Amino acid sequence: MKKKLVFKNFSIYFDQYLFISITLLSVIGLFFLYSASQGDLNTIIKQSIFVGLGLVLMFALSQPDPDFYKLFSGLFILIAFTLLIATMIFGKEINGAKRWLNLGFFSLQTSEIIKIALPIFLASYLYNKPLPISLKHTFITLFLIILTFYLVYSQPDLGTGLVVFMAGIYILFLAGLSWRFILSSFGLIILSLPFLWNNFLQPFQRQRILTFIDPSQDPFGSSWNITQSKIAIGSGGMSGKGYQEGSQAHLNFLPEAETDFIFAVIAEEFGFIGVCLLMSIFIFILIRCIYLAFNARDRFCRLTIGGLSLVFASTLFINLGMVVGILPVVGMPMPFISKGGSSLLSFYIAFGIIISMATHKKLMQK
């Protein structure tokens, strides 16, 4: 149950179900990361700091009234855009991609911020628009979504770009995008696929998709990751090889074991049973989000909860799909588990906002 604890004149907004399950997930994540990083204490300490910070942040962000987010959503997205553009100019380049902004104590992956700012802004823009959303608003929204996608995509970061794009589309869809528009744009997208393929995808991205379709094309290129990941998962069997006993991860056969492919480490060491147990926590969080959305006080809150929880779900399923080989390799962390401060913090922020949206009730009906 969502709770509003009242101490004298001061109220605390808190959802113990989400709080406990996310804390549990974070702790389990640290435990997995310890194995995936081969017992590297530095990594664990750093990640623990982010987890602690994240939990505090989540709690703090649950406190403001949704109206606060509604009011400042324009400012948020402006800041997020500024950071994105700053990244394009000042960002540090790693492996040919400019995704991080150096803040001295911490490198910020700015696309993680826009991932949250965009759904909130779109919710605040669309919450009072009549049904179905008019063509004008649809196009304004779409323009914003595509602009954001393009900024992220050009870093280049196709994976996060897609999540941002999908986040925007979810809001638009949940807010009541007309079915006629949906059907006609589907047709248009299918017709323009070849054009997108040739003009918007980087050669390595095309290669990844081709490899995904036909893995035999390059056994040691991008599908090497997938092959090793499948071996790790498959060799885990029903009950796994045991904690820190995964040879694929510990002997470095599995690439990106701490980040994108951490699920393979879990599957290798804890088997199918471990996978199911872990998944049940994620499923619980998602179901809790549906419940909270249903009971939210107004349309803005509903849209925000729906949009942010779907960002979370998309990130999770893109990651899982990639690791087990049913989606192409796009570079996507596993929420709350993978190493990486920005992604981790962004989800605590998202859930902080979700809890705020879910726990604040209008005391006085207008």
Add this chain to the structure above:
Amino acid sequence: MIDLEERFIEKKSFFSRLVIVYLFFGFLFIFFLYTTYSLQVYEYDDYEVAALKNKTKEVLVQPVRGIIYDRSGNIIVNNVPSYDLIIKPSKIKNPDNFIFEISKIIDIDKDNLDYVLENFSLKANYNRELILKRNLSQEEIAKFEVRGYKFPSAFIDVRYSRYNNYPKLFSHATGYVGGVSNDELVDILDSQSLSQIETIFKYSNGYQIGKTGIEKSYDKKLRGKFGKKIYEVDARGKLLKEVDFIPPLDGDNLYTSLDINTQQIAYDQMNNRRGAVVAVDLDSGAIVTYLSTPSFSANEISNGISKKSFDALLNDNNKPFFDRASQGRYSPASTIKPAIGLFGLDTKLIDWDFSITDPGYFVLPEDQRIYRGWKEGGHGKVNLNKAMVVSSNTFFFSLAYKSDVNQLINFLSNFGFGEKVCSDCFNPDQGLLPNPEWKMNNLNFGWFKGDTVNMGVGQGYLSATPLQLAYYASVLANMGKQKKLTFIKKDNSNNEMDLPVNNISNLDWKRLHASMIGVIESPIGTAKRLQELKNFKVAAKSGTVELVSTQTKEDYEIIRQNEGNRDHAIIIAFGPMPNPKYAVSVVIENGESGGSVAGPVAIAVLNSLVQE
């Protein structure tokens, strides 16, 4: 703003749309779970194997070759260990400094040092060994033992070399080992269902395989089986720890029938003349002496020889690499006469009383062509016994003349002519037992009666190797028992066969032996000069292989100016009579006289063999 009714519709629409999206994710999740399930449960076995294969690396461990012994249990070919200084590059941080420090204790030659430094980081990466110095002296080992504690990443270990204790005596008999070609390696490993991977070598020279001689024909038995070390490796192939060790199966030792002492005597007797000596134990058909001279050092070929020395051997006119014992083809000359005589007896063309008058030549009735004997004026009245003792050509010309050529050829083949007579010799030549068909095919000429007549004295197209002559001598000595030659003394009775004859009695054999004893014992015998050399009675038949046909002694004196034109000396002998134990054949190229040049070698070999 939207009113209440609209708000209700909006809420309904929101819920249904959220459900649609979640349903989509639900399907995705089920698909994901199904994929994970099939990876982890249905395909578990495949992936378990794949993961195991990823992390294990097998390294072969080389077996040590078997030792080759002589018949008295003395070692001929051995594995000689040398102590090598070996380092583990992965445990050395600064190679230059390390080598500078260790050089203070042990001198390291420049060539090897260059190799070590070039390969240092590679071996370090993969956690492998490097040999810093081979063949340490006692002094160096002692020095390292005292001060080696400073170098925990270096150690001394044994590596072997294949070493022939009598490298010149047995260069052709035992042969030598050498590097393995890629195909050979694949074959060897295939036979153990292994594939070509890294190997921990026991030999300084790496993979070894028999190239010639016994090393080659018994390679499979001598080489043993590879063992395996199984390591856990990481993705870069770095060895992490040893998981399992299947020790190699060292090769079987080989107890040959060769006799070192007699081999030495034969070698000394040959005194580097071109030729061959093969002696056979009559009881088993086992080869006790197998020598081809001049020789070379088997060790130099196996373990390293300078290009200059190798080229010198290769270009030597005396062809030291040529194995005359099993590959040299020589006309048997007069040594064929006992077989021809036996053929005459068997076909009843003659008996012991049959005689002719030898005028010193034979006239072929068909074309009046003259075939000469070695003695002008001839030997007078000769029967078979005398014809053997004095080596009358005329007698055997006329006997061959009366023979059916195909019957004769068939008879000779039973003595090993044109046949494979050794079961385990390396690449033996089968000589040539000509027949009319062969002549027509190869020389485009029909068979003349004269060809048969020539065959009667072992000249013409007929040729045999010293190995075949030794076999022939053994069949004569054993009164027709055919025993395949071999380097291993074993119970040979299974593949022992009797000469298929119709009319040869034991008495005939004894008289034949007596006539061959007469070759040495009789005052008119062709090898009577051997009487003083022998320790016991020996049966023999000498031969002189004419290389250039001459009519008179004067002509021969002219052609013999060129050493290469001189007759080959040849003899077959067996003893001690009357119960012979060993048979021997000796060929000395351009030695001229079978009795007096090849004979002493044969007698010395028999003396030595019987004495033991």
